[in-house]
Amino acid sequence: MDDVLQAEEEAILSNVRSRLALFEKDRSRLIPILQMIQETHAYLPAAAFGIVADFLGISECDVYGVATFYNQFRFNPPGRNPIKVCLGTACHVRGGDIILENFERRLEISEGETTRDREFSIERVACVGCCAIAPVAVIGETVHGSMAPSKVESLILRVQLEKEREERSQAKNESTQ
Amino acid sequence: MSPPSSASPETHYLRIRREADTRRKSFVELTEPRIHIGMATCGIASGALETKKAFEEALAERRLSARIHSVGCIGHCYAEPIVVIDNPASGFPPILYPETHPGKAKMLAKFFVEEGDPRLEHILGATEPNDMIPVITDYPRFNMETRVVMAKCGKIDPEDIYDYIAEGGYAALAKSLQEPAARIIDEVVSSGLRGRGGAGFPTGRKWELAAGAGGESKLVICNADEGDPGAYMDRTILESNPHQVVEGMILCGYAVGAENAIVYVRAEYPLAVKLVTRAIEQARKLGLLGKQILGSPFDFDIQVFQGSGAFVCGEETALIQSIEGNRGMPLHRPPFPVQMGLNGRPTIINNVKTLATISPILENGADWFRGIGTEQSPGTAIFSVVGNVVHPGLVEIPMGVTLRTLIFDICGGIPNQKKFKAVQIGGPSGGCLPEEFLDTPIDFDSLIEAGAMMGSGGMVVMDEDACLVDVSRYFLEFTQNESCGKCTFCRIGTHHLLTILERLTQGEGRPEDIELLQTLSQDIKNGSLCGLGKTAPNPVLTSLQYFMDEYEAHITEKKCPACMCRSLTAFYIDLDTCAIGCEACVAVCPTDAIFTTSTRKKGVDLVRCVKCGECMVACPPEYDAVRRVSPLGLAPAVEKPKETPRKE
Numbered sequence: 001m002d003d004v005l006q007a008e009e010e011a012i013l014s015n016v017r018s019r020l021a022l023f024e025k026d027r028s029r030l031i032p033i034l035q036m037i038q039e040t041h042a043y044l045p046a047a048a049f050g051i052v053a054d055f056l057g058i059s060e061c062d063v064y065g066v067a068t069f070y071n072q073f074r075f076n077p078p079g080r081n082p083i084k085v086c087l088g089t090a091c092h093v094r095g096g097d098i099i100l101e102n103f104e105r106r107l108e109i110s111e112g113e114t115t116r117d118r119e120f121s122i123e124r125v126a127c128v129g130c131c132a133i134a135p136v137a138v139i140g141e142t143v144h145g146s147m148a149p150s151k152v153e154s155l156i157l158r159v160q161l162e163k164e165r166e167e168r169s170q171a172k173n174e175s176t177q
Numbered sequence: 178m179s180p181p182s183s184a185s186p187e188t189h190y191l192r193i194r195r196e197a198d199t200r201r202k203s204f205v206e207l208t209e210p211r212i213h214i215g216m217a218t219c220g221i222a223s224g225a226l227e228t229k230k231a232f233e234e235a236l237a238e239r240r241l242s243a244r245i246h247s248v249g250c251i252g253h254c255y256a257e258p259i260v261v262i263d264n265p266a267s268g269f270p271p272i273l274y275p276e277t278h279p280g281k282a283k284m285l286a287k288f289f290v291e292e293g294d295p296r297l298e299h300i301l302g303a304t305e306p307n308d309m310i311p312v313i314t315d316y317p318r319f320n321m322e323t324r325v326v327m328a329k330c331g332k333i334d335p336e337d338i339y340d341y342i343a344e345g346g347y348a349a350l351a352k353s354l355q356e357p358a359a360r361i362i363d364e365v366v367s368s369g370l371r372g373r374g375g376a377g378f379p380t381g382r383k384w385e386l387a388a389g390a391g392g393e394s395k396l397v398i399c400n401a402d403e404g405d406p407g408a409y410m411d412r413t414i415l416e417s418n419p420h421q422v423v424e425g426m427i428l429c430g431y432a433v434g435a436e437n438a439i440v441y442v443r444a445e446y447p448l449a450v451k452l453v454t455r456a457i458e459q460a461r462k463l464g465l466l467g468k469q470i471l472g473s474p475f476d477f478d479i480q481v482f483q484g485s486g487a488f489v490c491g492e493e494t495a496l497i498q499s500i501e502g503n504r505g506m507p508l509h510r511p512p513f514p515v516q517m518g519l520n521g522r523p524t525i526i527n528n529v530k531t532l533a534t535i536s537p538i539l540e541n542g543a544d545w546f547r548g549i550g551t552e553q554s555p556g557t558a559i560f561s562v563v564g565n566v567v568h569p570g571l572v573e574i575p576m577g578v579t580l581r582t583l584i585f586d587i588c589g590g591i592p593n594q595k596k597f598k599a600v601q602i603g604g605p606s607g608g609c610l611p612e613e614f615l616d617t618p619i620d621f622d623s624l625i626e627a628g629a630m631m632g633s634g635g636m637v638v639m640d641e642d643a644c645l646v647d648v649s650r651y652f653l654e655f656t657q658n659e660s661c662g663k664c665t666f667c668r669i670g671t672h673h674l675l676t677i678l679e680r681l682t683q684g685e686g687r688p689e690d691i692e693l694l695q696t697l698s699q700d701i702k703n704g705s706l707c708g709l710g711k712t713a714p715n716p717v718l719t720s721l722q723y724f725m726d727e728y729e730a731h732i733t734e735k736k737c738p739a740c741m742c743r744s745l746t747a748f749y750i751d752l753d754t755c756a757i758g759c760e761a762c763v764a765v766c767p768t769d770a771i772f773t774t775s776t777r778k779k780g781v782d783l784v785r786c787v788k789c790g791e792c793m794v795a796c797p798p799e800y801d802a803v804r805r806v807s808p809l810g811l812a813p814a815v816e817k818p819k820e821t822p823r824k825e
């Protein structure tokens with residue numbers, strides 16, 4: 001898996017290098033640049049810091065310092081189905097932490113981590129703006145309201161089943177071609 | 178660019194307005210049905226996209242022609258997805274339907290859109306007065322609000338500038354551009370408007386300072402960082418009516434003599450970012466932004482900066498630091514940003530709601546505004562009321578309304594026959610107020626007097642099942658995490674506060690902890706530079722003041738009176754009411770903690786139990802056998818048979 005990751009990172013870095021040209025060489029562009037990298041690649045690979053630092057003429061640790069200060073940036077690739085569990089105030093008083101624990105237990109990873117097969121990752125977020133249906137979890141782009149610990153299992157199963165179905169239909173398509 | 182034209186801004190504006198009116202007219206005079214769907218984040222989260230798709234499919238299937246109109250959020254988040262259907266041919270007024278999921282959408286397309294039968298059992302009410310069906314304004318949740326900032330939210334399409342203009346948008350700008358800038362500041366000063374970002378600083382005074390500041394190229398920043406983890410009104414305003422904020426920014430720029438502006442909005446709010454960016458583009462196209470706005474000599478433009486999610490960046494100097502590409506650490510003030518802000522330029526920072534209030538004030542006059550709310554806090558307040566209330570959502574009320582009216586009359590009180598316990602106001606900087614304070618009027622000064630503060634406008638209502646020690650711990654965990662680390666007291670002090678609170682919730686509290694919490698809180702307040710540290714201990718201090726008995730129970734009896742702190746709570750099954758052979762709880766338990774006893778009833782393995790409470794929900798009401806108790810010792814020991822047959 002590390003080979004895959006490395007090959008992926010190489011591709012990301014060359015893409016980053018080419019897109020940096022769109023930015024002004026100014027310190028104030030630092031956060032927008034980091035946002036651009038994360039938006040296109042879903043995380044900030046460690047090697048990107050050096051490239052950005054060279055481009056802006058600042059130190060690498062400066063770039064790293066800024067990136068780690070803000071909650072938005074992540075430093076490892078998320079899963080194909082990123083799970084965000086809301087721990088905003090409304091979700092907290094309705095037991096959001098229990099939901100988070102259930103996802104962690106079910107997937108055997110902690111918040112901030114990605115499963116080995118890179119299918120799922122778990123993140124905690126603060127208020128996704130639908131407190132009225134708290135507690136809330138977001139899987140991919142879909143918001144699931146009124147979450148309960150017992151729904152965790154079925155949601156994960158659903159994602160896995162959908163994937164299997166897709167793979168099957170893909171295999172079918174290929175065999176008919 | 179052509180020189181400033183001789184026509185006045187109002188003449189320019191009238192041309193755009195006529196276009197908007199024509200478009201509106203052709204929409205209003207449509208005889209075909211119109212379906213308005215609320216498509217802000219809350220609507221989409223509840224499934225508005227699927228609802229829209231269901232309508233589209235049903236219309237296509239039935240070959241019906243109807244217009245689907247995407248609008249913003251009207252604030253009634255409990256009823257999302259909300260749909261308003263206007264079918265003039267049916268003879269009925271426009272009708273609002275709550276919780277319109279795809280099945281209901283298809284049903285309504287068939288019955289109301291096609292056959293003209295509104296299916297009265299599914300409605301919330303009509304949106305216009307009529308003599309056939311009840312009007313939504315008969316309900317307190319609709320008629321006790323006063324909408325200034327959110328007046329157009331949920332009525333207009335946030336992606337269509339003409340929709341806003343047809344409702345009178347940008348008229349205040351056109352009028353103001355013909356007047357001297359000083360007159361606008363005077364109007365804002367005499368309106369008595371106070372900043373809605375939390376502190377309540379008089380907006381007019383801030384503008385005077387900015388106008389008087391020397392230096393070239395002043396800057397306006399709209400603070401849409403909204404870091405409170407339980408508030409979402411700024412986002413909803415940007416998603417439902419971004420133009421009102423844009424208009425406020427232009428007016429601010431004109432009044433103080435600025436040329437540029439930045440909207441600082443969280444990157445975590447992708448829809449808000451998209452809609453405000455689009456709004457700015459549209460305004461530019463119509464000459465409402467850019468060079469020589471509406472033919473006047475005034476140039477002004479707005480950029481969007483996406484904040485990267487740090488609570489402290491809501492603080493003005495930290496916000497500026499982060500735009501400059503640094504870690505968002507607050508600086509000492511003075512110099513205040515109005516004297517020396519972004520890149521040394523005089524910078525005026527206002528909250529989204531403050532800016533969205535400007536055009537209504539200039540349109541209707543300062544006296545009108547003073548007529549709403551109280552003497553010291555004129556105007557309205559917007560709260561996101563969440564937690565244990567029947568009708569959660571966004572509420573805009575005149576200042577001075579009491580907490581009781583807001584929680585019980587407007588938001589419907591506490592569900593499930595539970596009792597009110599506390600209300601947390603102002604997010605991580607605010608405080609928790611008990612029942613005795615329900616008659617406190619909501620305004621800047623009364624809330625501070627009571628120990629809370631307006632803050633972000635987050636309001637969490639808690640019923641008897643909430644543990645105030647745990648709520649304090651929750652907020653401290655948040656502020657401790659978000660402390661930028663500059664001041665020792667804030668960085669290390671909040672960490673210690675959190676450790677003590679964690680200790681309490683785990684049943685390891687010590688008698689001296691209460692005094693320690695109090696002195697440490699005071700020290701953090703005194704020793705911190707910015708508002709984050711100065712207010713971080715507030716949740717602890719107010720809950721200590723009003724709910725001391727809960728803290729004491731945690732320490733001396735190792736008991737959580739609300740049975741919320743999981744280390745202090747145990748579940749057990751009442752063998753008298755548990756039914757032989759029922760497996761409801763076994764099926765839902767995520768950790769296989771439930772076993773069958775020798776009497777073929779159920780027991781809870783306290784070692785495996787994670788105290789999620791699912792069994793309690795699953796237990797059929799006729800047995801109602803699952804009990805939750807605190808302290809731990811209250812749960813009777815039930816012996817687990819040695820060889821529990823396991824199915825695997």
Ligand SMILES: Cc1cc2nc3c(=O)[nH]c(=O)nc-3n(C[C@H](O)[C@H](O)[C@H](O)COP(=O)(O)O)c2cc1C
Nearest residue numbers: 372373374400403404491492493527528531708709
């Ligand atoms: C820790 C901290 C967080 C803040 N967060 C916000 C925020 O999210 N939104 C906001 O408008 N103001 C926030 N403020 C207040 C701003 O510093 C500033 O007072 C406000 O934007 C001024 O606008 P106003 O005069 O319109 O209220 C925060 C202040 C502190 C100390």
Ligand code: FES
Nearest residue numbers: 086088091128131
């Ligand atoms: S707190 Fe979870 S959605 Fe608002």
